[in-house]
Amino acid sequence: MQKHYLQDLIEPVVEKEGFELVRVLTIGQANPTLQVMIDKLDGTDITVDDCAKVSQALSALLDEKDPIENRYSLEVSSPGLDRPLTKPQHFERWKGFEAKIETAEKVENRKRFKGKISDVAGDNIVITAEEGQYTIPFALINKAKLVVTDELWEQYMAAHQAAEF
DSSP states (O other): OOHHHHHHHHHHHHHTTOEEEEEEEEEOSSEEEEEEEOOOOOOOOOHHHHHHHHHHHHHHHHHHOOOOOOOOOOEEEOOOTTHHHHHSSHHHHTTTTTEEEEEEEEEEEEEEEEEEEEEETTTTTEEEEETTTEEEEEEGGEEEEEEEOHHHHHHHHHHHHHHOO
């Protein structure tokens, strides 16, 4: 089963419900979990009700299409603070914050990077690390996520305090 098939199947349903699909991941072998991460486009927090709404919509589709053999569990969740970065727009949105990136092939003689997201230039992500700046083709990124730092935490807390008033 291809990752893109599930994503292509799930993404329109998530978007129809008013959310952004962040990631689709199948975890485990014997009784796998289909993990679907969603986010709100306005940056506000995902609630349990949001997850339930998307889960119900996806359950109907997945029952009909039956894309996974045997039994599995569906889990719909928020991306959390150390969210995965799966689209160029995610890197743009989180510019200035620290990220960890793993690539499929070596870029400048390495496959793992950790540094601040400096820029999104065309199809490339620019990371500034302690040892220098790296330009990473988005197409080569296997896995990327934000790193929880004081700056990220402070922004999160400031946004939540502002939302309470």
